[in-house]
């Protein structure tokens with residue numbers, strides 16, 4: 001089992017525009033190869049962790065207030081931990097746990113729930129950074145789109161030097177390229 005940050009990024013390292021738009025990603029033609037890879041990845045996942053902006057984006061983008069069943073279509077029965085200090089809208093019938101517990105505790109709970117499967121950290125970058133600070137991030141899978149935004153939500157606002165990142169897989173799908181890195185232990 002591993003804790004994996006699986007995400008898409010612009011060429012200049014942003015997850016979303018400053019207004020939280022992902023239109024730049026949907027503007028790129030998607031090839032079936034990458035979608036199959038994503039399906040294989042989600043099959044390997046037993047629990048989800050994300051920050052509240054990511055949750056709100058999913059909630060609004062998929063119109064979960066009107067169509068809560070969409071959550072299950074994407075994430076199945078997997079439990080999800082959403083880090084937040086605020087009250088958030090609830091998705092009816094979904095196992096979503098809003099928390100402001102320390103990330104190490106959230107990670108321990110998500111890992112226990114995932115069992116033999118992986119924990120998918122959806123983002124954003126600061127949540128992933130908090131996990132990386134604790135040495136709790138095992139893998140990065142970043143799909144890069146051919147676009148620069150100049151500003152936005154950063155992919156991973158931390159220093160992870162090249163001696164801690166091992167490139168283990170590269171896949172090209174049309175205009176998109178997916179890079180997988182194993183993350184080594186924290187420096188002593």
Ligand SMILES: NC(=O)c1ccc[n+]([C@@H]2O[C@H](COP(=O)([O-])OP(=O)(O)OC[C@H]3O[C@@H](n4cnc5c(N)ncnc54)[C@H](OP(=O)(O)O)[C@@H]3O)[C@@H](O)[C@H]2O)c1
Nearest residue numbers: 008015016020051052053054057083084085122123124153
């Ligand atoms: N390109 C992609 O594939 C991709 C993937 C993921 C996300 N995204 C997008 O990228 C953007 C990410 O934005 P972001 O970096 O601002 O987002 P984020 O990590 O999703 O959310 C950040 C918020 O989470 C809460 N939070 C973070 N750490 C916490 C902690 N330890 N305890 C309690 N609450 C905590 C805080 O909000 P509160 O005020 O609620 O406390 C914080 O402002 C979003 O627009 C998202 O939709 C894109």
